[in-house]
Amino acid sequence: xxxxxxxxxxxxxxxxxxxxxxxxxxxxxxxxxxxxxxxxxxxxxxxxxxxxxxxxxxxxxxxxxxxxxxxxxxxxxxxxxxxxxxxxxxxxxxxxxxxxxxxxxxxxxxxxxxxxxxxxxxxxxxxxxxxxxxxxxxxxxxxxxxxxxxxxxxxxxxxxxxxxxxxx
Amino acid sequence: xxxxxxxxxxxxxxxxxxxxxxxxxxxxxxxxxxxxxxxxxxxxxxxxxxxxxxxxxxxxxxxxxxxxxxxxxxxxxxxxxxxxxxxxxxxxxxxxxxxxxxxxxxxxxxxxxxxxxxxxxxxxxxxxxxxxxxxxxxxxxxxxxxxxxxxxxxxxxxxxxxxxxxxxxxxxxxxxxxxxxxxxxxxxxxxxxxxxxxxxxxxxxxxxxxxxxxxxxxxxxx
Numbered sequence: 239x240x241x242x243x244x245x246x247x248x249x250x251x252x253x254x255x256x257x258x259x260x261x262x263x264x265x266x267x268x269x270x271x272x273x274x275x276x277x278x279x280x281x282x283x284x285x286x287x288x289x290x291x292x293x294x295x296x297x298x299x300x301x302x303x304x305x306x307x308x309x310x311x312x313x314x315x316x317x318x319x320x321x322x323x324x325x326x327x328x329x330x331x332x333x334x335x336x337x338x339x340x341x342x343x344x345x346x347x348x349x350x351x352x353x354x355x356x357x358x359x360x361x362x363x364x365x366x367x368x369x370x371x372x373x374x375x376x377x378x379x380x381x382x383x384x385x386x387x388x389x390x391x392x393x394x395x396x397x398x399x400x401x402x403x404x405x406x
Numbered sequence: 407x408x409x410x411x412x413x414x415x416x417x418x419x420x421x422x423x424x425x426x427x428x429x430x431x432x433x434x435x436x437x438x439x440x441x442x443x444x445x446x447x448x449x450x451x452x453x454x455x456x457x458x459x460x461x462x463x464x465x466x467x468x469x470x471x472x473x474x475x476x477x478x479x480x481x482x483x484x485x486x487x488x489x490x491x492x493x494x495x496x497x498x499x500x501x502x503x504x505x506x507x508x509x510x511x512x513x514x515x516x517x518x519x520x521x522x523x524x525x526x527x528x529x530x531x532x533x534x535x536x537x538x539x540x541x542x543x544x545x546x547x548x549x550x551x552x553x554x555x556x557x558x559x560x561x562x563x564x565x566x567x568x569x570x571x572x573x574x575x576x577x578x579x580x581x582x583x584x585x586x587x588x589x590x591x592x593x594x595x596x597x598x599x600x601x602x603x604x605x606x607x608x609x610x611x612x613x614x615x616x617x618x619x620x621x622x623x624x625x626x627x628x
Binding site: 282285286287288289290306307308309323324325327329331333335336337338351352353366367368370386387388389390391392393394396397398399400401402403406 | 451453454455456457458459460461462467468469470471472473481489490491493495505509511512513514515516517520552553554555556560573577593595596598600601602603605626628
């Protein structure tokens with residue numbers, strides 16, 4: 239067991255500095271921009287709380303810099319640069335906190351506030367996000383997912399951090 | 407597990423060979439960098455790392471991390487699931503201090519817990535009682551003090567009448583409160599009116615029982 243880690247340890251020792259650089263410089267994946275996705279819904283699904291540094295909502299040339307109190311819509315991409323970080327609260331009370339160099343898509347958000355039924359899918363493409371789950375995960379735990387290029391995270395009512403490297 | 411240098415010549419030679427191997431390995435790496443570095447690291451550093459944090463309430467919680475190759479449930483605070491590029495999931499653990507070091511801004515930007523208020527209505531109306539009216543200013547002050555503050559107004563009814571009629575009535579009550587808050591100058595797009603009907607009584611009753619305490623609006627400021 240210990241042996242199998244040795245090459246990794248060597249790599250880590252030999253390349254600590256380049257690694258930090260590589261992560262910072264890792265390009266965000268090509269935006270799969272589609273007019274349909276951008277225009278899919280005008281409904282606000284969440285609100286920006288704290289907003290710091292470089293941060294954008296939307297894809298490519300149509301992206302905007304949000305301010306505290308601004309809304310976010312389903313299917314939108316939110317990304318931060320090296321100085322960026324932000325907190326969003328979604329309609330069901332789910333709190334998403336993004337770290338620097340992070341790109342995520344709010345791929346699916348359905349929430350009926352009367353019955354509290356719905357579903358949620360966050361695609362974390364790169365970087366780190368902290369998730370404190372709200373009503374959706376309490377009522378529909380099997381329909382609340384955070385997905386990364388390599389895995390899917392399902393919840394049982396929680397506070398957790400997901401960090402991922404961009405897909406190669 | 408003794409850490410003292412070995413007096414056994416075989417072991418000493420072995421350790422010299424290891425050191426030599428390390429030197430070659432790192433040399434080769436520097437030659438490969440930067441082109442091959444990412445690929446090499448990709449094979450080793452976890453591609454995804456999931457850390458379970460303690461719940462503020464202290465209640466148990468868990469996350470399940472799944473890939474095409476398997477899944478792992480972590481259910482203790484500071485347990486970690488690491489996923490390799492190839493989709494292998496392994497378990498690790500961390501500490502509160504290491505999380506603070508690795509993710510300082512994820513902890514710093516966490517908003518404070520939501521504030522909750524309960525407003526009551528004059529019987530059979532969407533008119534707030536005088537006491538509840540007086541609470542509106544406190545609610546607005548709290549919401550304005552928060553970055554991107556929002557107000558969620560959730561109306562509730564008792565169990566008299568049909569489920570559908572109570573959904574409508576509870577939403578009307580919530581909208582009446584929302585209108586009052588907008589009148590006092592709070593941004594409309596950051597006040598949401600929700601009707602929960604008779605689903606969440608504070609005082610449980612049989613169906614068709616009138617219970618004034620269940621006719622209320624709950625306010626969450628977040």
